[in-house]
Amino acid sequence: MIDIENVTRQFGRTTAVDHASLRVGAGESIALWGANGAGKTTLIRCVIGLLRHSGRITVGGHDVLREGKSARMLIGYVPQEIGFYDDLGVGESVSFFARLKGLSQAQTKDALEGVGLAMHADKRIRELSGGMKQRLALAIALLGDPPILVLDEVTASLDAVGREEFVSLLERLSGAGRTMLFASHRIDEVAALAGRVALMENGRIATVLSCRDFVMQQGNGAVLHLTVAPSMVGRAIESLRIEGFTPRVNGVGVLVPVGIEQKAAPFRVLADARIRVDDFEIVSAGRAELLSTEAAGDPFSSKNPVAMELAS
Amino acid sequence: MSSPVLATRPVDTRRKPPSALRNTLTIARRELRDAVRSRWFILYTLAFATLGLAVSFVSAAGAGGTGLSGFGRTTAGLINLVLLVVPLMALTAGAATVASDRERGMLAYLLAQPISRFELLLGKYIGLAGALLACLTLGLGACALILAWKGLRTSPGSLLWLSGLSFTLALGMLSVGMLISVLARRASVAVGTAIFCWLALVFVSDLALMAGAVAMRMRIETLFAVSMFNPLQVFKMWSLHAIDASIDVLGPAGLYANEEYGNALHAMFATSLAAWALIPLALSAVVFSRRSPL
Numbered sequence: 001m002i003d004i005e006n007v008t009r010q011f012g013r014t015t016a017v018d019h020a021s022l023r024v025g026a027g028e029s030i031a032l033w034g035a036n037g038a039g040k041t042t043l044i045r046c047v048i049g050l051l052r053h054s055g056r057i058t059v060g061g062h063d064v065l066r067e068g069k070s071a072r073m074l075i076g077y078v079p080q081e082i083g084f085y086d087d088l089g090v091g092e093s094v095s096f097f098a099r100l101k102g103l104s105q106a107q108t109k110d111a112l113e114g115v116g117l118a119m120h121a122d123k124r125i126r127e128l129s130g131g132m133k134q135r136l137a138l139a140i141a142l143l144g145d146p147p148i149l150v151l152d153e154v155t156a157s158l159d160a161v162g163r164e165e166f167v168s169l170l171e172r173l174s175g176a177g178r179t180m181l182f183a184s185h186r187i188d189e190v191a192a193l194a195g196r197v198a199l200m201e202n203g204r205i206a207t208v209l210s211c212r213d214f215v216m217q218q219g220n221g222a223v224l225h226l227t228v229a230p231s232m233v234g235r236a237i238e239s240l241r242i243e244g245f246t247p248r249v250n251g252v253g254v255l256v257p258v259g260i261e262q263k264a265a266p267f268r269v270l271a272d273a274r275i276r277v278d279d280f281e282i283v284s285a286g287r288a289e290l291l292s293t294e295a296a297g298d299p300f301s302s303k304n305p306v307a308m309e310l311a312s
Numbered sequence: 313m314s315s316p317v318l319a320t321r322p323v324d325t326r327r328k329p330p331s332a333l334r335n336t337l338t339i340a341r342r343e344l345r346d347a348v349r350s351r352w353f354i355l356y357t358l359a360f361a362t363l364g365l366a367v368s369f370v371s372a373a374g375a376g377g378t379g380l381s382g383f384g385r386t387t388a389g390l391i392n393l394v395l396l397v398v399p400l401m402a403l404t405a406g407a408a409t410v411a412s413d414r415e416r417g418m419l420a421y422l423l424a425q426p427i428s429r430f431e432l433l434l435g436k437y438i439g440l441a442g443a444l445l446a447c448l449t450l451g452l453g454a455c456a457l458i459l460a461w462k463g464l465r466t467s468p469g470s471l472l473w474l475s476g477l478s479f480t481l482a483l484g485m486l487s488v489g490m491l492i493s494v495l496a497r498r499a500s501v502a503v504g505t506a507i508f509c510w511l512a513l514v515f516v517s518d519l520a521l522m523a524g525a526v527a528m529r530m531r532i533e534t535l536f537a538v539s540m541f542n543p544l545q546v547f548k549m550w551s552l553h554a555i556d557a558s559i560d561v562l563g564p565a566g567l568y569a570n571e572e573y574g575n576a577l578h579a580m581f582a583t584s585l586a587a588w589a590l591i592p593l594a595l596s597a598v599v600f601s602r603r604s605p606l
Contacts, residue, residue, distance in 0.1 A: 070327075102329060
């Protein structure tokens with residue numbers, strides 16, 4: 001369904017995607033996994049045909065650069081965040097995108113119902129919460145019942161409840177035989193949705209694992225919650241990333257997904273970097289997510305100074 | 313959440329995307345509706361109508377509805393108003409359109425749908441052109457109605473010519489605005505650049521032409537040729553030529569143009585303004601097709 005052959009995309013001197021190749025079969029669900037900057041979003045944008053690239057990507061046999069319209073006709077796309085026109089009504093927005101997909105008004109009536117937004121059809125978009133906007137984006141992506149869904153960290157800006165609802169909706173979609181390619185930072189999400197996982201590092205697809213192997217490798221859902229001095233959080237994250245971990249900032253420390261026989265490794269990395277660990281806890285992936293949101297703020301929020309510093 | 317859209321269906325990879333015409337009209341309709349609802353449209357229309365009325369009243373009070381040379385002071389006053397307001401309106405509207413969509417992430421989202429970049433750009437152009445036409449029609453129409461109601465004589469033919477030529481000028485300036493918009497990364501930069509262009513076209517080019525004519529002792533044919541490259545000058549000359557059948561009022565350059573080209577001036581002016589509409593739009597399409605929408 002999606003064939004990515006030797007794709008490279010550069011931004012100036014930076015190679016964001018480096019000779020990536022991947023095949024996503026019909027009805028298959030593949031997750032792109034990797035640290036920030038690994039190239040997941042860039043690869044997804046190449047698949048949509050938004051970014052020019054070398055190599056070749058075909059969707060349903062259509063080259064995304066030469067037959068972009070035909071390729072995108074098969075894809076429903078949900079980005080991490082969308083700057084919808086706030087003054088437009090919800091129903092109005094759906095109708096507009098339906099026309100762009102060549103659908104009649106009658107074919108759009110179920111779209112909002114499918115994602116639980118039917119009762120909000122008359123609202124202005126600015127009146128919707130972040131989670132509702134994401135569901136609206138999913139409703140638009142599902143217009144015309146496309147066989148492929150491409151999702152780019154769609155739950156990153158949602159709270160724990162919104163995320164759970166969204167993932168269960170995606171689970172049903174995946175179960176209905178749709179082909180899915182999605183980027184995610186969350187093990188539980190990958191475990192729920194993916195059949196295989198492509199691990200990306202520095203723009204390359206380092207390896208492709210079955211979801212089971214991936215979850216095993218990532219610690220069967222176990223996450224280390226390390227408490228370090230607030231001033232050391234940035235350095236700790238940096239040091240762990242260099243050693244191949246995918247740490248997340250938590251208001252009072254760092255969350256590090258670890259493999260079964262790797263639980264001591266983050267301690268060694270931090271000791272080498274002369275960063276003292278004041279306390280630690282082994283938590284499940286689900287609890288780790290709660291910790292992420294219970295802390296001073298969502299660790300991925302733009303309000304979190306450490307996250308901002310790391311993002312920059 | 314119920315899920316009626318989630319049924320499994322056989323995959324048809326040969327689904328036909330919507331036609332270019334349908335996509336272009338979809339974008340144009342939305343752009344037109346957004347523009348008409350926006351504050352800039354209401355403000356520009358009100359300002360244009362109010363200033364137009366003020367100019368008309370002042371001109372008519374000074375020398376009657378129709379002046380000595382036939383085209384009338386009212387129309388002459390409106391020409392100057394159009395020269396100031398319409399380019400500003402069209403340049404800023406064009407400059408904001410693509411850049412603001414890019415800034416909010418909407419441009420990438422739109423292009424993730426089954427639509428080509430050219431269809432999107434052309435749709436935006438047509439939609440904004442429609443909004444500008446509505447603004448001009450409302451502004452000049454309001455002038456004509458109120459002047460007629462007040463019993464002041466105006467020539468409907470002159471107003472129609474003026475409306476048509478104003479719209480042609482607006483199309484050219486809209487193209488320039490869109491070129492700025494596809495080149496700029498941020499909406500504020502695009503609008504700032506558009507305002508700078510407006511200043512350059514309205515004020516600086518006139519001063520530069522005058523200074524050049526004096527300092528370089530420019531020949532009259534050179535002066536006329538250089539004027540043909542400024543869309544505002546072309547609009548002014550064409551308006552006078554169309555309404556008064558002569559551009560002698562412009563002085564030696566006008567006399568020269570009348571004698572040298574006569575009726576061919578219409579075609580020359582039309583070609584110049586058409587070039588201003590088409591060339592920047594074509595350049596915009598080329599740049600837009602090559603640049604990342606992010």
